[in-house]
Amino acid sequence: MASGERVVLVTGVSRDLGRRSARALAADPSVDRVIGVDVVPPRGDVGDVSFVRADIRNPVIAKVIAKENVDTVVHMSVISTPGSAGGRGTMKELNVIGTMQLLAACQKAPSVQHLVVKSTTTMYGASNRDPAMFTEDMEPRRGARSGYAKDVAEIEGYVRGFARRRPDVRVTTLRCANVIGPHVVSPLTSYFRLPVIPTVLGFDARLQFLHEQDLMDVLIHAVRHDLPGTFNIAGDGILMLSQALRRLKRPSVPMPGLAVGGLGSLLRSARLADFSPEQLSFLTYGRGVDTTRMREQLGFEPAFTTTEAFDDFAVGLTPTGGRVERALTAALDQLPPVPDDAPALHPVGDRRG
């Protein structure tokens, strides 16, 4: 760490998570100055963050880094959906070319000592041949051919190349599970915000979530403690998709995988939700990542478990179902209270041969 003042450059601050992370970093006492960079100005309040309007896709970014004497670069400008940016071509350019330019600029800047990249567990893919829990050393079973997952795989490749060329820079790659929370707008949260949720018939995906607050905390944690390496970041525990929908109290419609894909493209054109092929395979097979390294090497403990993070997201949504639950509650009110969850139940279940 530089002995002088600590200057952090955050990319992708125009989006909500980037902006709030930058603000949280600026509020951290170990950081002296935070510079936010993006193509468009952030919508909300950036607090102490000084915003620089620059495109990471062109070499101007190198001048910013050199001029401001940046020592830590937090790269958050990896977008998962074209959304407002335009088409898939723009998205790929933003993700891949942007990262290349940023890393090229970092390589030229002697002041840069630490690079934090917010990656995603999407790079592991989702298929029926996946192990239950991915560790950081595992490769995806099927290499991503298109979309976000391929972008992320390429970005991580460039980051590894950068780490080889600048061995003095400590590179921290955080592979975050799906970020969820009341303010998060992502393909997955817009999926859960649908009033009636289509699911893939006969499959039940295993899901892991990371609360938005935990994402900011882990970024600050990574900036504060210089711990190089690649880490999976996710809340504890697993939530099945069916279980998540029950907790949301929203009705679901199981339909064959192909039909869900067709409906997805329909919803995409209506701008209601975005089903990319990798999103569909994620909702079919699910994914789990092992977070032992996060706990033991990074020393980070998420405040929210997967279930708590999801519940925090679900609180903000109005339930569109839940009739069965109300009927059961009404029936239970008529009966004497159960002492506890004693495992006596089924009249035939306790018999053992």
Next chain:
Amino acid sequence: MGDAEIIPIGTRGRPGRGQGSGRPSAASRSLAGGTRKTGPAKERPAARPADAEADPSADSPRPQPASTTEPPAAEVREVPAAARRRPPARTEERTPGSGIPARDWLAAFQSASRELFGDQWEPQLARFLAFLRRRVTGDYVVDEYGFDQEITERFFMTALRPIAQKWFRIEVRGIENIPSEGGALVVSNHSGTIPVDGLMTMVTIHDHTGRFLRPLGADLVFKSPVVSTLARKGGTTLACNEDAERLLRGGELVGVWPEGFKGIGKPYAERYKLQRFGRGGFVSAALRTQVPIIPLSVVGAEEIYPLVANLPSLARVLGLPYLPITPLFPWLGPLGMVPLPSKWLLEFGEPIRTDEYDAGAAEDPMLVFNVTDEVRETIQSTLYSLLVQRQSVFR
């Protein structure tokens, strides 16, 4: 009906249509219930009143005579003229339960609950409803492999137990070889066209030791809809080294069927001949995690669906490893999927220790092959001795 009665349907031998007379045929006239028909139709209820009441379908084609006989006497007495004019049956009157008072419903419900849950029905029912509510609100825990212990214990095991005990009459030997805690790898032969033996092993081990067997399944299991959901809920995970080692390190009892599809899809003529044991990945997983290997020999599963032929080309089209033809399937349709009630014997062998080998043992292919062969030989010889002891296939 002993006495033959001629029902006037048809043309009675004469050509009924296309004769140019312009009149409807005799058949259609008799069905339409014209003037000629009323005579015999009115006679019928009088001739055999018991038949007419017992067999309501006899009246249905002729609505007019039915309307005179069907309404109960009370209604006829009140407004006989209106009753004759209105249609014979009004479906809206037939909604079930409209005439049953709420008190009767409650009494019936209480007696049903008492029947189902015994004298302590109120707390039992409350507990059951609380369980239902917990499921409906998603307030339960699954482990990282998607294993849902509650559902497995309460539904899967409950459903499979009668099959294991009553249908296959499973006899267990050497159950003491399964450690009461800590990781262990159960290695079994595989047979029976459909992996019923895996399910039966799961329920047997759970009933005798209280432990859950965590089976390792092929990737086809996780590709098929419904099956993949049930398999994950029941504790199955993908047969790969990462998952096997993770489960064993976590102190779970893991079940593996190294013959795979070669084992369950082998023809009936080759029954009880062990197939090749794959690449021995299960042995290296056990060596790395230093857990004992427990050989399990299952006798009886070969006979549940005797596979007499296979349709490889159709199976390839459907993406299946094989498509079985058994003496009953597909000839009897769904009935052909009922397994034959063979008598099963399960023998757990002496645990084969792997903690005596040093750390790098899993990287020594020769050692891995030797241990694999040892396990295979043990299972094969136990199979032969069990077959000698077995009285017959079904007893």
